[in-house]
Amino acid sequence: MATRLQGVLLIFAMTVSLVGCGMTVPTDPDSTLQQVSGGDLRVGVSPAEGLADVSTDAPTGPLVDLVDTFADSLDADVEWTIDSEETLVGMLEEDDLDLVVGGFTDQTPWIDRAGVTRGYTGIPGADGRSIVMLVPLGENAFLSELELFLDTEVGS
Incomplete structure (x- = not known):
């Protein structure tokens, strides 16, 4: 009985310490969202007919317009x-x-x-194509912010 109680207390203590760390999910290991917000959004664009003209x-086109509006939402240049x-x-x-756009589809x-x-x-x-955008691997907070935008x- 004492061993079980100790185990429960240990799990409780670990949970409290993790919550106390201020850990948020999703996270960016390289802090992309934090660095881009109020800073510079470095975007690569590959030509794609009807989407990105270089x-x-x-560059111009619907993808460029979306990126510009997204950057504005982050106060980024x-x-x-x-x-x-x-x-x-x-x-x-x-x-x-930080971001790559072009004619990438969900079959990339x-x-x-x-x-x-x-x-x-x-x-x-x-x-009718299912267009996607690319971000650095693991930068999940940035990816989530982009998808919410x-x-x-444009809907999902």
Whole structure:
């Protein structure tokens, strides 16, 4: 009986100490959401017909507009990098980018190298495709904030 009581007390003490740590879920091991909020949002964009046009000095299109509005919601300034999908995913892995957009769908081959949002068919120019955005692996608070924004803007 004493051993059982000790076990219950130990579990209770561990639970209280974890709650007292101020731990929130989801978290960002590299603090992406915290660093971007009020700072710079480093975004990679790959050309995608109807979604992201990179033929001018600054990228344009529905994905660019969504990113700009998301950045505004975080009081962040967007820094754009235009390149190929492979290069942008590599930059995301190296912590040189916070977000990557383009013609990525929910069938993306990059799922093992990046965090991926849910698919969104309501993005103008998607033409029925389920478009996703990529974030650094493990940056779950940032991913959650982005998905909450996208849910509101374009539906799920």
